[in-house]
Amino acid sequence: MRRNNHRRGKNARRTLNLAMELRVIDDAAHTPLDARAEALAWLRRWKHKPERTFWEVQPTGGQRLL
Amino acid sequence: MSATTTALGRWLRRELNRNGLTQNEAAVYAGVASATLSEILNKGHVPKVETLFRLADYFQTPRLEVLRVAGHLPPAVDPPGDVADEPLIRELVEEFRQVPDEWKPVAVEQIAQFRRLAELRPVRMVGEEPADSDAAQEGQEGQDAQEQP
Numbered sequence: 757m758r759r760n761n762h763r764r765g766k767n768a769r770r771t772l773n774l775a776m777e778l779r780v781i782d783d784a785a786h787t788p789l790d791a792r793a794e795a796l797a798w799l800r801r802w803k804h805k806p807e808r809t810f811w812e813v814q815p816t817g818g819q820r821l822l
Numbered sequence: 823m824s825a826t827t828t829a830l831g832r833w834l835r836r837e838l839n840r841n842g843l844t845q846n847e848a849a850v851y852a853g854v855a856s857a858t859l860s861e862i863l864n865k866g867h868v869p870k871v872e873t874l875f876r877l878a879d880y881f882q883t884p885r886l887e888v889l890r891v892a893g894h895l896p897p898a899v900d901p902p903g904d905v906a907d908e909p910l911i912r913e914l915v916e917e918f919r920q921v922p923d924e925w926k927p928v929a930v931e932q933i934a935q936f937r938r939l940a941e942l943r944p945v946r947m948v949g950e951e952p953a954d955s956d957a958a959q960e961g962q963e964g965q966d967a968q969e970q971p
Binding site for chain 1 (some may be wrong): 828832840841842843847848851878882883884908910911913914915916917919920921922925926927928929930932934940941
């Protein structure tokens with residue numbers, strides 16, 4: 757039975773994905789070309805091993821992991 | 823039924839159609855008056871910010887976006903359509919879409935780290951002299967000499 761607002765979850769997920777894509781675009785647009793290419797290369801590597809992060813902020817400061 | 827002319831009315835009409843709701847149902851669920859929705863849709867009225875926030879929260883739309891649609895805020899400075907045409911950004915977004923949903927927040931945060939790192943000033947390593955070290959050193963010595971009596 758279709759209830760009111762039965763697509764709420766799907767719409768919320770779509771909206772969230774859109775918001776995240778906009779944030780990626782905004783971050784990339786405010787990044788120099790070399791760092792942008794570095795981010796693209798990192799994303800291509802990372803999507804095969806998503807449990808590894810590129811950068812984590814440790815209590816003692818930043819730490820580059822990948 | 824009169825045509826809606828304002829952007830807010832078009833947004834509200836789109837959300838109602840998308841969720842399959844009538845004006846009265848949306849008014850009850852969002853906690854606003856049905857007459858208010860009718861005025862937004864048919865007369866182009868812009869309600870109070872509190873009402874806008876209730877509608878934004880109910881339709882799960884960012885509050886700032888609804889304020890922008892209602893005309894309370896100027897349009898976005900960087901429209902995404904312009905920068906998104908650049909090849910690297912387009913490739914980045916296409917790669918991002920292939921990431922599983924549960925990992926996307928991590929990817930967003932990590933891509934933001936690239937931006938933050940690029941915004942940081944270059945770090946001078948131990949033993950590496952900055953380009954204008956002589957001028958900076960002279961300026962510092964001059965300031966020290968002036969401060970001492």
